[in-house]
Amino acid sequence: MPTSTLERDSGLLWHPYGPLDAGAHFSVTGADGPYVELRDASGSTHRLLDGMSSWWSVVHGYQHPVMDAALTTQIGSFSHVMFGGLTHEPAVELGHVSFIGGAMSESR
Numbered sequence: 001m002p003t004s005t006l007e008r009d010s011g012l013l014w015h016p017y018g019p020l021d022a023g024a025h026f027s028v029t030g031a032d033g034p035y036v037e038l039r040d041a042s043g044s045t046h047r048l049l050d051g052m053s054s055w056w057s058v059v060h061g062y063q064h065p066v067m068d069a070a071l072t073t074q075i076g077s078f079s080h081v082m083f084g085g086l087t088h089e090p091a092v093e094l095g096h097v098s099f100i101g102g103a104m105s106e107s108r
Contacts, residue, residue: 006041009087013095017084024087031078038086050081 002008005027014020026046030037038046071079074090081088 004041005039005087005089005092008092008096012099013087013091015083015085015087022085024083025085026087028078028081028086028088031081036078036081036086 002010006024009027010023011021013024015022015024026038026040028036029039029045031050034049036048036050038048040046077090078088083091
C-alpha cells in the first residue's frame with residue numbers, strides 16, 4: 001500500500017499541463033515567505049524560490065464560508081502552492097475521498 005504523498009498521488013490526481021499519468025515530481029511539505037519546501041521520491045528535501053504564484057486563485061470566488069474555514073485551517077501549514085508537477089497531502093487526501101470514497105481525516 002502506498003504511504004508517501006507522492007506514491008498516493010500517483011494515478012489518483014491529474015496535474016495541469018502534464019499528461020494524465022505523469023503524477024507529481026515533488027511533494028510540498030511547507031512554505032515560508034517566497035520559498036517552498038519540497039520532498040522528492042527518494043525522500044530528499046529541497047528549498048525552492050517559488051516564482052509561479054497562483055494560476056487560478058479566483059475560480060471559486062471570494063468569501064465562500066466553507067473555503068474560508070478550510071483556508072484558515074490550512075494556512076497554519078502553508079497557504080498555497082501551484083499544482084503543476086507538485087503535490088501535497090491535503091490535495092491527495094481530497095482526491096482520495098472524492099474519487100475512492102471515505103472520510104477526510106480529522107486533521108484537515
